[in-house]
Amino acid sequence: xxxxxxxxxxxxxxxxxxxxxxxxxxxxxxxxxxxxxxxxxxxxxxxxxxxxxxxxxxxxxxxxxxxxxxxxxxxxxxxxxxxxxxxxxxxxxxxxxxxxxxxxxxxxxxxxxxxxxxxxxxxxxxxxxxxxxxxxxxxxxxxxxxxxxxxxxxxxxxxxxxxxxxxxxxxxxxxxxxxxxxxxxxxxxxxxxxxxxxxxxxxxxxxxxxxxxxxxxxxxxxxxxxxxxxxxxxxxxxxxxxxxxxxxxxxxxxxxxxxxxxxxxxxxxxxxxxxxxxxxxxxxxxxxxxxxxxxxxxxxxxx
Numbered sequence: 001x002x003x004x005x006x007x008x009x010x011x012x013x014x015x016x017x018x019x020x021x022x023x024x025x026x027x028x029x030x031x032x033x034x035x036x037x038x039x040x041x042x043x044x045x046x047x048x049x050x051x052x053x054x055x056x057x058x059x060x061x062x063x064x065x066x067x068x069x070x071x072x073x074x075x076x077x078x079x080x081x082x083x084x085x086x087x088x089x090x091x092x093x094x095x096x097x098x099x100x101x102x103x104x105x106x107x108x109x110x111x112x113x114x115x116x117x118x119x120x121x122x123x124x125x126x127x128x129x130x131x132x133x134x135x136x137x138x139x140x141x142x143x144x145x146x147x148x149x150x151x152x153x154x155x156x157x158x159x160x161x162x163x164x165x166x167x168x169x170x171x172x173x174x175x176x177x178x179x180x181x182x183x184x185x186x187x188x189x190x191x192x193x194x195x196x197x198x199x200x201x202x203x204x205x206x207x208x209x210x211x212x213x214x215x216x217x218x219x220x221x222x223x224x225x226x227x228x229x230x231x232x233x234x235x236x237x238x239x240x241x242x243x244x245x246x247x248x249x250x251x252x253x254x255x256x257x258x259x260x261x262x263x264x265x266x267x268x269x270x271x272x273x274x275x276x277x278x279x280x281x282x283x284x285x286x287x288x289x290x291x292x293x294x295x296x297x298x299x300x301x302x303x
Contacts, residue, residue: 004095004191005091005095005096005097005189005190005191006095006096006097006190006191006192006193006300006303007087007096007097007098007099007110007111007188007190007191007192007193008025008029008096008097008098008099008193008195008300009036009098009099009100009107009110009111009192009193009194009195010022010025010098010099010100010101010195010197011036011100011101011102011104011107011194011195011196011197011276011282012102012196012197012198012272012273012276012287013102013197013198013199013204013268013269013270013272013273013276014050014102014208014265014268014269014272015050015204015207015208015211015265015269016197016198016199016204016207016287017197017287018100018101018102018197019050019052019053019056019100020056021100021195021197021292021293021296022052022056022060022098022099022100023052023055023056023057023059023060023062024059024293025098025293025296025297026059026060026061026098027059027060028293028297029094029096029098030094030096031060031090031094031096031097031098032060032061032062032063032086032090032094032097032098033052033060033061033062033063033098033099033100034062034063034064034083034086034087034090034097034098034099034100034110035062035063035064035065035099035100035101036079036083036099036100036101036102036103036106036107036110037049037064037100037101037102037103037106038074038076038079038101038103038105038106038161039103039235039238040064040065040066040101041064041065041066041067041068041072041074042066042068042069042070042072042235043066043067043068043069043070044066044070044223044226044227045066045070045223045227045236045238045241046066046223047215047218047219047220047223048215048220048223048224048238048240048241049238050211050215051065051066052065060098063086064079064082064083064086070227070230070233070235070236071233073234073235076105076106076108076109076114077109077114077117079106079109079110080109080110080113080114083099083106083109083110084110087099087110087190091190096300102272104272104275104276111188111192111194112185112186113185113186115180115181115182115184116180117169117177117180118169118172118173118180119172120165120168120169120172120173121168121171121172124168124171124172125164125168128140128143128164128167128168128171129164129234132160132164133232137158137160137163137237140160140163140164140167141157141163143167144157144163144166144167144170145157147167147170147171148166148167148169148170148176148177148178150176150178150179151166151170151176151177151178154178155178156271158264158267158268158271160234160237161234161235161237164234165177191303192281193283193299193300193303194279194281194282194283195282195283195285195296195299195300196276196282196283196284196285197284197285197286197287198273198284198285198286198287199286199287199288203288204269205266205269208262208265208266208269209262209266212240212258212261212262212265213258215240216258220240220244221244221247221254224240224241224244224245224248225244225248227241228245228248228249231245239261239264239265239268240261240265243257243258243260243261243264244257244261283299285299
């Protein structure tokens with residue numbers, strides 16, 4: 001593939017304006033947007049996973065937005081394969097492709113590749129998942145902390161999918177999943193430019209709180225109610241749905257659930273920034289810059 005092919009990755013914390021910038025940039029470059037959000041893959045979750053707006057979707061083709069059924073489990077390794085196929089397809093007709101999202105592991109998979117891992121025992125996976133459904137995330141966190149302290153010390157301990165994966169891996173292989181992380185990067189046959197959006201923390205948290213209120217106003221509760229019969233699925237063990245499911249089941253009142261969504265989303269944004277700030281390849285831009293598209297476009301031309 002020609003060395004002039006370039007993938008531009010727009011990343012940053014939730015509510016920082018990534019989707020809007022990615023759509024504008026893709027329109028400017030005449031290309032497509034690939035979502036790198038691990039939950040936007042799934043149908044039926046447009047509000048809770050903050051799909052790009054109808055306007056954003058209309059100005060440039062988007063991929064991996066509501067493309068898969070909730071019952072499917074798209075792993076980071078699956079995403080690496082699917083996204084690379086899509087990137088190569090885009091590069092047949094354009095010198096640029098845009099990727100956008102906040103799931104650090106999916107961005108890593110696309111840009112650097114993942115370490116090969118042994119298979120886990122599906123029966124063990126099912127047993128752990130069933131017990132998690134009964135006992136909840138605190139039980140899951142405790143089991144991982146006791147059985148795989150190496151992962152617990154560095155992993156996403158608020159993310160049930162990551163915890164389930166780590167525990168199943170440890171019980172299947174008797175080895176921590178962290179032992180297979182070599183840190184070796186795969187070489188991609190295209191250029192990669194990483195653009196990060198950031199805001200002062202207080203302002204970001206205000207935007208998160210306001211966005212949750214907007215989501216509630218446009219039907220998030222109704223969306224969660226429709227998905228309640230499927231709450232056992234791992235893809236719904238996601239901030240926003242978990243809290244609203246508890247309200248719908250009478251565990252808490254609605255105001256409490258909304259406050260928890262805001263708190264947990266702020267916590268998630270903090271973890272996202274911790275992940276991204278470790279990557280020296282990211283060039284950071286002020287998300288409130290009125291000339292953001294101009295400055296990002298100039299950065300791409302210089303890189």
